[in-house]
Amino acid sequence: MNLYDIVFYVFAALTVVSAIVTVTTKNIIYAAFALMFAFFGVAGIYALLNADFLAVTQILVYVGGILVLLVFGVMLTNKMTSVDIKTGTMQTLPASIIVAALIGTMWRIMYDTQWFNNGAQQQQIQATTKTLGQLLLTDFLLPFEIASVVLLVAIVGAALIARKEPSA
């Protein structure tokens, strides 16, 4: 049981417990903060998978961007009459059964499959930022440009959809 395994189990436990709190708690703000812990746990998993640039990007974009946006959405769409905002759930029993069956099937498949192992343990760890930068401008140039256009359209579209209508 080396250090890698211990760190993996710690981050996996953090992620799964935070995800469970996110989808089961009644308080929306608790759910948003549990989601933040889940994103941090996932960033730790990325770092364990030799994806250092992606781990930092995950924290910057997800925690610093998307989570803040979600909390804005929560605050703007609930009547702040009381201190805590509660939300309900519906039909938890059928959903639990179906989700448990789905997860159980996937786990069984993933555990039993003979995965093709190409000696990943012997690779030495190298930083990925430079390689990814070069990839984005050579092999992945077209998806990169299209992603830029999508981001621009999403910003303009979101601002357009959510603006106040000018009173006629």
Place this chain on the structure above:
Amino acid sequence: MTVGLPHFLILSAALFGLGLYGIVTRRNAVMVLMGIELVLNSANINFLAFTKYGGVTIAGQAVAIFVIILAACEAAVALAIILNIYKQFNTVNVDEIDTLRD
């Protein structure tokens, strides 16, 4: 046992199931969005696990970058739509948003 490819896949499957549970059972539209983000994160873990253990080149990490970008775009647009729905219906309960025109 030492941590290998199945461990990361099992973690991503668990996250996927939890995100799916959040999408299906939550009544608030913003909570459904949180479930969607969990599902996207689980797919990203899958991509990166196969990049490290499965003989895929570093292109797997480039795909994961694009998934993060698209998740950000989709969260922004979805929240704009939710704000608009709140202005129209005065609620974000997905059960009560059931008419196409006012």
